[in-house]
Amino acid sequence: MDTGLGTWNEPDGTTSKEVKTNPISVPGGHSENWEELHMADASPMTDTSTDDTDDRNHRLEGAQLVVRGASDSSDRSKEKTSDHKALRRLAQNREAARKSRLRKKAYVQQLESSRLKLTQLEQELQRARQQGVFISSSGDQSLQNGGNDAVAFDAEYARWLEEHSRQINELRSAVNSHVGDMELRIIVDNAMTQFDEIYRLKGNAAKADVFHILSGMWKTPAERCFIWIGGFRSSELLKLLVGQLEPLTDQQLVSICNLQQSSQQAEDALSQGMGALQQSLAETLANGTPGSSESSGNVANYMGQMAMAMGKIGTLEGFLKQADSLRQQTMQQMHRILTTRQSARALLAIDDYFLKLRALSSLWLARPRE
The missing domain is CATH 1.20.5 (Single alpha-helices involved in coiled-coils or other helix-helix interfaces)
Known part of the structure; x- marks a missing residue:
């Protein structure tokens, strides 16, 4: 049977087959060759490929x-x-x-x-x-400590002075506005109590440097002209007040005069004691045999003199305490003699007096010099 396959010989002697295309019978009497059929069959594949491409694009x-x-x-x-x-x-x-x-x-x-x-x-x-306070710049530790104690007291005194000024202003305002006796008495008592504070401060400072307190270097120069054993003389202050507190009753006048006399007598006694102490101290330092300080006898004599002098100087603190106590007691007795309003006027007068002394010092230091 003819299958449509032909044969031929290759140059190398092998046998090859030839493929022949035969017509294919299609129902309906039409016949197409393989290529046409192949093309017809390929058409649906092309449509499918297009659809696939659209899907891929989507x-x-x-x-x-x-x-x-x-x-x-x-x-x-x-x-x-x-x-x-x-x-x-x-x-x-x-x-x-x-x-x-x-x-x-x-x-x-x-x-x-x-x-x-x-x-x-x-x-x-x-x-x-x-006030003439100078702090030593030397290397002596004792001098430095003394200077520091003096400056510390001066600072405390400055603060006390500010508080005292505040209370005096309050007192002056109360007097000028004519407040009641009860209210005025409270203000006066507070001012009197504040005076006690300065005596306490001075007593503590005297233990560290009694010479600083006695010399009055914590006060202004004009105040130092009238200083007496580290403060003011009570008798002199009472003389100033008598003329400013009038009218006084006869009993008040007699009581103030007696207080002034007793204060004067106590001041004189303390002044005599201070004079005797100064003379004794000078004699103690003056005694001794002049000669070489390298001698053992002279050294012992010198040390004995210094020990006696130190003992005498120690009594200065006692004199200062007695003088402050006299000033404090005089103020308290004056307060008991006077009425509340008279006591208020007396405190204002005392403050005005010392305020003028401080102002005088400032004017003197600020004066023009040629």
């Missing part, structure tokens, strides 16, 4: 949309993250600015406080200079 577009959506979402997420970071930075900046303002405010307050302290120290130093 899928690609969908994927692109998904990617684009994901990208947009990522961009929005980045924007949100960026906005969050920006807000956080702004909050941090505001907090840093707030802390900076607080630090600046605290620094300004500290500067103001330091300025006030410096001003106060300058004022105290100026007072010390006006």
Whole structure:
């Protein structure tokens, strides 16, 4: 049977078969060759391929949309993250600015406080200079301690003086406004109690440096002209007050005169005791055999002299205490003799007197010099 396959010989002697194309019978009486049939069969495949391509395109577009959506979402997420970071930075900046303002405010307050302290120290130093207080710059520790004790007392006295001035102003305002006797008595009693404070301060300072208190170096130069054993003479002060407290009753006048006389007698006794102490101290220091200090006998004599002199100087503190006690008792007795309003006027008069002395000192130190 003819299968349509032919044979031929290859140059190398092998046998090959030839394929022949025969017509194919198709129902309906039409016949097509294999190529036509192949082309006809290929047409549906082309349509299918087109559909597949469209599907792939649709899928690609969908994927692109998904990617684009994901990208947009990522961009929005980045924007949100960026906005969050920006807000956080702004909050941090505001907090840093707030802390900076607080630090600046605290620094300004500290500067103001330091300025006030410096001003106060300058004022105290100026007072010390006006009163002739000089601190030793030598290496002697004992001298340095004495100077420090003196400056400490001067500062305490300056504070006492400020408080005393405040109470006197309150008293003057009460007198001028004619307050009731009960209220005025309270103010007067407070002012009298404040005088007791200065005596306590002087007593403590005398234990450290009695010479500083006795010399009156804590007072102004004009006040030092009238100083007596570290303070004022009570008898002289009573003389000044009698003329300013009129009208006084006969009994009050007699009582004040008796108080003045007793104060004068006590002052004279203390002055005699101070004079005797000074003479005894001078004789103690003057006694001794002049000669070489290297001699053992002279050294012993010198040490004995210094020991006796130190013992005598120790009694100076006792004289100062007696003088302050006399001043304190005189003020208290005067307060008992006078009425409340008279006592108020007496305290104002005493303060005016010492205020004028301090003003005189300031004017004298500030006078023009040629």
